Amino acid sequence: MVSRFAQWTLDVRNPTRMAAFWSAALGYEIDADGEHLRPPRDAPPGSLTVWLQPTAEIKQDKNRxxxxxxxxxxxxxxxxxxxxxxxxxxxxxxxxxxxxxxxxxxxxxxxxxxxxxxxxxx
CATH class of the missing domain: 3.10.180.10 (2,3-Dihydroxybiphenyl 1,2-Dioxygenase, domain 1)
Structure with a gap:
């Protein structure tokens, strides 16, 4: 047995703004908490969810x-x-x-x- 991807987690300073961007970019739905994005109902099986994890830190370097x-x-x-x-x-x-x-x-x-x-x- 091997591990599988569960979701993509992204640290963000403004979850509301980022939820609007990423949901529109991906065609995803925003959950009631405003931090989780769900694939549309007709998405292929295994499509990742997205968690926009609030942080106070400012992004400073290129993403790894x-x-x-x-x-x-x-x-x-x-x-x-x-x-x-x-x-x-x-x-x-x-x-x-x-x-x-x-x-x-x-x-x-x-x-x-x-x-x-x-x-x-x-």
Whole structure:
């Protein structure tokens, strides 16, 4: 038996603002507590929940881990624009432009990648 991912936990200073951003970005529902996000009812089995863990600390360095999101097929630029409209910002972490992903950050500066072409998953 092996361990499995249960949820993605992100330290945030403003849970309300971050819940609005991440729920819109992922199409998730915000629980009554305002800190937990749930996948939509039609999400694939095993879809992760998200916990926006309140913290007083300000993010200072590049994330050691980050989520990778898939762009809708054929609409990478449209998805980047949508995420920017929601409050994401473009982030330079030294990428060259040939990586096959776009690096963004949420409104509190937590980096994430938008993958242009989903790789094969087994």
């Amino acid at each position: 881990t980050h989520p990778d999101l898939y762009a809708p097929a054929g609409d990478v630029s449209g998805e980047v624009d949508r995420l920017l409209t929601l409050g994401a910002i473009r982030t330079d972490i030294g990428q060259t432009g040939d990586e096959g992903f776009t690096v963004l950050a949420d409104p509190e500066g937590n980096e994430f990648c938008l993958i242009h072409h989903p790789w094969h998953r087994t």
